[in-house]
Amino acid sequence: MSTPQLPFPDPEKIFSSWWPIIIGVAVGIFYAARQWLRGAQFVEDVKLDGKVVIITGGTSGIGYATALYMAKRGAKVTITCRDEALGRAAAEEMKTLHKQEVTVMKCDLASFKSIREFVEAFKKKEKKLDILINNAGVMMSPQALTEDKFDVQFGVNYLGTFLLTELLLDLLKVTGSSRIVNTSASASNLGEINFDDINMTEDYSPGQAYAQSKLAVNLYTLHLAHRLKDTKVIVNVANPGIVNTNGHRHLPFKNNSFLRLSFTPIVWFLMKTPSDGAQTTLLLACSKSVDGLSGKYYKDCTLSELTGKSLDEELQERLYKESVKWTGLEKKTK
Template structure:
């Protein structure tokens, strides 16, 4: 017999990507503790199962675990199929998976990996799951960005960093893309029961960027770690956006430290956001979805 969950998120299903560690794992733990049926996604099978065990041990009840390399479009499409087969409802999607690399890496699809993982993966997954989310009484898309969005610029002439690559520039661009995607998604969902918001989690003490660290991460981060937020504190705004009753109907906003803030001026450029949507759809081979009342 399944355990009957109690709490403010009881009866609601939440999918969290990048949830085998760090902010994503803490987000899943927090929402499971509020009674949500949590489904988590991670790249490493062992770490994903470990996270699922932790959530269950903390009294989180029902937990589904999925494995996918989100930088691969084939994997994202397979994940979406598995999720749709396993979850009859999705009330919350938290696009949390992300990464940062000092040197240029290429994904399985031949795309610059930072852009592929941080932006194209949530763009594709959200689109593939949206019809299921629209079937819910009400649903929320929450995308984890970073205040690095303030330094970002969408370089449509060199989105993949083929001509001039900088790890910091690629990351900043991807985080601005997260914000612009969320704002554009909110516009396209206007009048529906699905909201879309984006957030800055703060500077959090995780393994982020450890695979290919830059100079700042190698030299400064070890000294700054005592001042960084814990993963649980870093997850607080994600948990809030996923669960707070007072945010029902709030959409198209950027949050930091639990409050709505202004994002960068560039993030409000609707023409650039629409262009980014079209370019992203081309890069992932996505036609105009049936749910999208604003195709093209």
């Protein structure tokens, strides 16, 4: 009994319409655009055995993806968090799903007291620090103050990062070839440091407060790179791009149920995943190509240029001196 033959498609009928070709081209363009929006990927093969790493805000988003990558490559990773229960849940998820161990420690960047307590506890268990990744931050949040009476965006994104880094510098220096990665954003180009009203109490704008905090991160990074020029510690800025994380929770497309549902396809297409957003941070933390480079700004795994106020050395110095006062930190020359 012969096997029935399936009819062969008639080429003339297929190509009598342009629709198959149009659909094929559209799908190809869509896929290419999506891949481009994901940004460059860090593909260098690295081993991090024995490296001691701190990642702030490692319970979700970019911090989680960064912690997972480093733990998989042998690093001894500590993630910091405000909520220890969320931190333990994130660590347990890494252990259960990915077979990776990380340590969780409480460190609330909105509290100078919490930062000092974390540093004291960390130094009791570790005698070196290879990589410090200042990833935690808040974005476009409503007007609010930290425990120390600073605008929450300026306090968390900048002052918390400043104090934590300064208190850990001794460990970073004794380690030798260590790295600091600070996280900024393109919004820094729109920022101004309002020394007369750092909390913007007279005319608060979530967008301007965010831009001010990220400009401060840029200024601090360049100032710190200069102070560390005679050491083996390097510090650089990572701009992760637009990433779909909980950091956007204060924006309408995240906190409004209807808009969140409506914008889901657009968000998926236009925004990076947390893993994609972590790529520039990973390059600055791990890549041999960054050896010896300090005070640089990277976006999409590519060396970019800081412009405008970020390069103002007088502004860098003034911000540093004021930050020492604001955080109660004794002034250091290096």
